Amino acid sequence: MMNGLKRIADAVSGKRGRWITLVLWIVIVGLANAFLPSSSDHKDDAAANLVSSAPSVQADALNEHNGIPAIIAWHRDAGLTDEDLGQIQALSKKLADQPLPQQTELPPLHEMPLPALKAMVSEDGTTFLQTVVFDKNASSDDLKISLEQLQADANGIFPSKPFDAALSEKGLVGRITGPAGIGVDATSLFKDADVSLLIATTLLVLVILLFIYRSPILALIPLVAVGFAYGLTGPILGWMADEGWITYDSQGLSIMTVLLFGAGTDYCLFLIARFRSVLTEESNKKQALLKALGDSGGAITMSGLTVVMSLLALLLAEYGAIHRFAVPFSLSILIIMIASLTLVPALLAILGRASFYPFVPRTPEMQAARAARKNKPLPVPKSKPAFGIRLGEAIVKRPKTIAISTLIVLGITAAFSTQIKFTYDTLSSFPKDMPSREGFTLIGEHFSEGSLAKVQVLVKTDGKNLPLDQKLGELANISSVSEPAANTKDSSIVSYNIELAMNPYSIEALDMIPVIRSAAEQSLSDAGITDAADKVWIAGATAEQYDTRHETTNDAYRIIPVIIGMIALLLLLYLRSFVAMLYLMGTVLLSYFSALGIGWLVVHYLFGAEAIQGLIPLYAFVFLVALGEDYNIFMVSSIWKKSKTMPLNRAIVEGVAQTGGVITSAGIILAGTFAVLATLPIQVLVQFGTVTAIGVLLDTFIVRSFLVPALTVWIGKGVFWPSKQRSASVKEVEL
Incomplete structure (x- = not known):
């Protein structure tokens, strides 16, 4: 992989190669937008979420009034x-x-x-x-x-x-x-979100980059790369949808925009920060770029592949809304990763040191020559160590104390995740002044909430008269049961409309579906009808939400282990250390549950939500575990490389110092882009953005800054197992 990255770096940083690379990107994106359909023209907001085998879908097929x-x-x-x-x-x-x-x-x-x-x-x-x-x-x-x-x-x-x-x-x-x-x-909520998200995210990233790096040119480079990636992803998605290969919706496109800006800016900064550092040691900008890409390219590639593979795992989902995320998200990350390894180096090669104007990085010799030309004294180097060095040294001196204390904090906050209450109520995700929610409020206040969406029970009676309406009416939480009505599609089927004494979208209503089914099946069995389980169907919005909960729960049980397994395998292949893989995965998983816990406290007590949407944990897991490993990979890869030439403890100090600034910047930007979702009037996006932003900040300031380096010091040479200690020839010294 390293040889391949060197060839890429050499190709895109040459005098002709850099311009050829830029022109190729312009031509490819231009042709894609000219000849391929737009992604917005082929999104399908009416695509089915439940599979055809779902009980409520089968019931709906039998329903004459469907x-x-x-x-x-x-x-x-x-x-x-x-x-x-x-x-x-x-x-x-x-x-x-x-x-x-x-x-x-x-x-x-x-x-x-x-x-x-x-x-x-x-x-x-x-x-x-x-x-x-x-x-x-x-x-x-x-x-x-x-x-x-x-x-x-x-x-x-x-x-x-x-x-x-x-x-x-x-x-x-x-x-x-x-x-x-x-x-x-x-649909209107998500359609209105597309443009506002794009504008808000662009402005946020630009402002943060200007504030952190104070360079207008540097701030524009990641945005240019993300813009090209966005311009190429959309037409490809539109083409794939036009061919009938994939389906996506407005919600997926909205989150994809945030993901592109957040993760894409991160990958660009990984390279840019390393390039700026090397420019203080290397006078030749091409050689500096080659070294920077050699140092960071592997981590960028590994990080990108980790996220791409994790997002592709969503293809295993049966629930449509989750399944439809897989291709748009993974494709956008793949394209921005390629742009970070080709387009961004080409732009840096074209602009050189001017990329960082007015704070241009120079070697000591260049600074001396510049000072001599202007008859000014050389700037006096700071005697006080940089913050990253001081932080690394503090971690090396007290690894156990820092590791245990951070584990306790994350463990306590993770415990709050067990208190989360979930909802599958679509209306609860709407602003209170949305017409459909106001209409539901009117119905609930002046009729009954259950009248908004009645539960329909269909049974095949084999021609027998059943007292099923009486049996169902005796159940708790049932307001009324209609008289049996014949089904014109199948004369052997009769249906009953049940009005629940509660919000038909509430968790309590969902829990009534198996109770109703059991009562209906028992009535059939009591009447001597065989195979009762195959002769009862339940339709309606409540039954659909019940199947939604069932399918998404199964999807989580299926997808989460696959993602964990894939990331663990990629870490093993990259780091060649079973021990490092275990504690890196463990820290990110702990950070995920901690983010859920803190997110629940914020959403419940600060935002006033009684429950969070049931899809949030799986959505957050996919992003936090995959993106959280990005920062670990970037920092640990730096430590691994430095450990070849210096004692492990010293490698940790310098690795923390070298990667700390860029990871902090990247984390702030990524958290900020997800936080933009919290400004939208859609509760599911507000909750998702809040939990994910909290998780990114935890990974940035707690896991990466303290926990991972502290555990690395605490474990010592064992972190390389089963590989041999990379700096075996160098004696470990106390700092």
């Missing part, structure tokens, strides 16, 4: 008037005469007498629910067009604009909720 319902909640604080109900009927007639795009079903409210309509109003007389059902294959964009047309039709009938009115107003208010309204709102 469209996507939109529930319109009409509300007036002072009570709905006859005029309001008449206008609702007028809207129903218009929708019946001129159906909306994708509209499949419409309860005939316009054909009902006014007294019958009044009987459907809430007990307090303030709220009425109207349903419109759309085709189950309609995309979120299709549904958005339909709902916008619905609102336009309503504005032509009602004297006011009820969908624009605030809930606090005294007039008539309309809110669209239900699966259709929730789906459209979810």
